[in-house]
Amino acid sequence: MLEIAIRHNFPGFALDAQFSAPPGVTVLFGRSGSGKTTIVNAVAGLLMPDEGRIASDGWVLLDTAAGLRLRPHRRRLGYIFQEGRLFPHLTVRQNLNYGGWFAPKDAPRGEFGRIVELLGIGPLLERRPGALSGGEKQRVAIGRALLSAPRLILADEPLAALDEARKAEILPYFERLRDEVNIPILFVSHSASEVARLATTVVALDAGRVVAQGPAAEVLGDPAVLPTGAREAGAVISAVIARHHEDGLTEIDASGLPLFLPRVGQAPGSRLRIRIAAHDVILSRARPEGLSALNILPGTVRELRPGDGPGTIVALETRAGRLLARITRRSAAALELAPGTEVHAILKTVSVAPSDIGGGGPQG
Incomplete structure (x- = not known):
């Protein structure tokens, strides 16, 4: 169970969010500007909130009251951005191996083949990113994140830069991650379709506050909770x-x-x-x-x-x-x-x- 409690003030915006993220895919859902990416950046260590505590099963990433803040590279996180952010001069195999360099010494071995099969990227291993589609790049980015043996995966609107055809290509792979990989995933989205398909748990945000939390059917089926408006209900x-x-x-x-x-x-x-x-x-x-x-x-x-x-x-x-x-x-x-x-x-x-x-x- 990932426990998150964050308070942070920006000019004209205040974030005050507290929630629990159980195993599976926890989707932070809401309009642009609701605080989703701010929360993910605080978990990643890219933002130091004014006050907060972030912990998972005794593993504390941040506790401002205790003066504890793990540096980003010590947090054992896999971060999947909107764009794949692959190294253009390296092959797919080399990009994947780069993720493995950050895995701890006691991480399970033999994961490369399993992850390549899980993501269906075997035929891409000797290509360079310039020869990949948007969906293929994102699959490689997911593989690189997994091969770092993370304790948590952060995905900040990883489908936002893709057209509908590429989204349709990659969504089943995120479903497989949810069902087959025993790693908590914190997933940012403002798409009701993505939330409905992927979420184990939904955390609905509005203006920096958590307005609802629970299973997708419960949160999306509540007429009082419409974080992206009635048109998306x-x-x-x-x-x-x-x-x-x-x-x-x-x-x-x-x-x-x-x-x-x-x-x-x-x-x-x-x-x-x-x-x-x-x-x-x-x-x-x-x-x-x-x-x-x-x-x-x-x-x-x-x-x-x-x-x-x-x-x-x-x-x-x-x-x-x-x-x-x-x-x-x-x-x-x-x-x-x-x-x-x-x-x-x-x-x-x-x-x-x-x-x-x-x-x-x-x-x-």
């Missing part, structure tokens, strides 16, 4: 692939409820994490008929959260899990919605983007 459900159909659809089992998605490239039995955007959910009091939409989920209204404008966020409990719907206040009034109201949530199959479908990992 969406909930996360867990499901298992039931079967693939010849017409290009994949049928999933969401806690006994069959739903359909555009074909997913994983085998039946595979577990998925799926983000459903609130603006893609339509509500009906009666079960609709004669619609093209294939996914209709019975549910009960749990909470309504009006916004500053004409919209409101409706939180629903369904058999598949918590859903959010973003509708107008006028529609909510016309449907006479209130906590306890039974409704049907309607979701078009094609509205679920591939970037919102992730594989593996713990539920939540």
Whole structure:
């Protein structure tokens, strides 16, 4: 368990954040300027906060009250930046070996081959960074960080500089890190899709304060917690692939409820994490008929959260899990919605983007 408590004042901005990061991927989530990178830099030792304590299982990186501050090179951290920051004059193999030079003498040996296989970079070993795509560079950067035998990995928006195709290429590798590498990962993001796919734990930040912390399904499904605004609202459900159909659809089992998605490239039995955007959910009091939409989920209204404008966020409990719907206040009034109201949530199959479908990992 990584324990972080930091206070720091900048001109016009004050950071006061305290949270715990359990094993897995802890995502710091919020708008630009909310304090995410400041926290990561304090953990890395690149920023000395006014007050703070950072520790993990008796391993203390910082304790200002005790006058303790480990220098950055003694913190045993792997840092993955937005850009790969590889040495252009070295081959991929040499860049990876550079990470190994920082591993302690008692670090496990034989990790090179396992990490190369994990990240699928074997064919790249003799190339130089100039011959790599953005996604390939990031995979090599991840490998270099892992080969330093870190006790913690920091990833500061590592996908922000990539286009959608490269993000789709590299996200599964971060999922594998979450599921197969026993190293805590502190991951910075302002993308709800990344959070939904990767997070074991979400720490939502707003204006330098922690506004929520917990599993992804819990935090993203709370209409009171919208750190990047109502337009990005969406909930996360867990499901298992039931079967693939010849017409290009994949049928999933969401806690006994069959739903359909555009074909997913994983085998039946595979577990998925799926983000459903609130603006893609339509509500009906009666079960609709004669619609093209294939996914209709019975549910009960749990909470309504009006916004500053004409919209409101409706939180629903369904058999598949918590859903959010973003509708107008006028529609909510016309449907006479209130906590306890039974409704049907309607979701078009094609509205679920591939970037919102992730594989593996713990539920939540």
